[in-house]
Amino acid sequence: MASQKLFSVVIFQLLLLVPFALGLPNANGLKLGFYHKTCPSIEAIVKETTARFISRAPTLAAPLIRMHFHDCFVRGCDGSVLLNSTKNNQAEKDAFPNQSLRGFQVIDAVKSALEKRCPGVVSCADVLALVARDAISLIHGAFWVVPLGRRDGRVSIMTEALTGLPPPFGNITLLKAIFASKGLSVKDLAVLSGAHTIGISHCTSFTNRLYNFTGKGDTDPSLDPNYIVRLKNKCKPGDIKTLVEMDPGSFKTFDADYYTLVSERRGLFQSDAALLDDNETKSYVKLQATSHGWTFMKDFGDSMIKMGQIGVLTGSSGEIRKQCAFVN
Incomplete structure (x- = not known):
């Protein structure tokens, strides 16, 4: 089974490369x-x-991969999530949804290595796009080609991250609207949600589903009751420190198990459960859950290529930052 999965990943990687072989x-x-x-x-x-x-x-x-996602959904893929706040401005990095971002040291190390070889040439936005792809590929996940040429933005505003990012408590109507505003399809929503197959989350992102879903001390009826019991054992009311696997038992493996969890009403966030509230996203969830993710790797690559082109700055727009946390 493992060899079959590896074979399918290789085939899909090759298929991804075909349309871009000429570098048009x-x-x-x-x-x-x-x-x-x-x-x-x-x-x-x-x-x-x-x-x-x-x-x-x-x-x-x-x-x-989350950092790249958060960058692209606010001001486009311009590296604005990498900028530090200044005494006159609170940047995206300090918005609540971004305070749990990690991995900035990886971006800085890559940028430093590139500056030694090609000073003043490669943008931080391109670095982030490539690092996100390589990080997933290195854990034997999806692979996709990354068209380059992004330039770095000079503006980063905390409040824009509060309003521009899809929230973990979003319903399907809100999620579809946010994705559509970025030029992404309903299928892209279903596919990119699959990134939750890896990673962890603080209890605070979902405990309302366990203890106070409608403000009456109730639980979310869309969440499997047995899973609620397990989550309550890990997350007590007011717990702000405990971390929970988004894909229990498989949170380090980039695969399609996420869709099996969602189909069993065990998606951790309301935004995961929301995929069952729309015919198109529900069909995609069921397809991946029953086919063991046969098309997921290719689909994920396709959607990441689209996401990586949201609102990019090119040509003479923006700049090429010397350091990713600071404008020149």
Whole structure:
């Protein structure tokens, strides 16, 4: 079974590469081979540096893909989530949904390595897009090509992260609207939610489902009662420290088990459960749950390519930051 799964992953990786083999530019200005002349070893440098971290701490893959997601959904994929706050401005990084982001040291290390080889050439936004891809690939997850050419934004506003990111308590109507506003489809919503197959969460992101769902001390009826008992044993009311696996028993493995959990009403967040409230997303959940994720790896790569093109800055827009946490 393991060899069959590996074979399917390899086939889908090859299929992903076919449409982009010529490195043709996309309509938004991104293209493969963007740094072919200015920094030809970029992909090798990024992968080698990222691998040093992932080999020691594979659980960093989840926060790194999340960081890329959080970057793209606020102001587009411009590296704005990487900027530090200043005395005159609170940046996205300090918004509550981003306070649990980890892995900034990986981005900084990759950027530093690239600056030594190709100073002033590669944007932090491109670094983040490549690191997110390589982190997932290095834990034997999906692989996708990453068209490059993003430039870095100079603006990062905390309140925009509060309003722009899909919340874990979002219902299907809200989630579809947020994704549509970014040019992403309902299928992309179902596919990208599958990133919850890896990673952990603080109890605070879902304890309302356990103790006070409608404000009357009740539980969420969409959550499996037996799972509620298990979660209550881990998360007591007011617990702000405990961490829970999003895909219990498989949270370090990038696979389609997430969809089996959701189909069994054991998705950790309301946003996971919401996938069963729409015909299209529900059909996708059922497909992956019953087919052992046969198309998930390819689908995830396709959706990540689309997400990585949201609101990008190209050409003479933005800048190429010297350090990812600071504007030049």
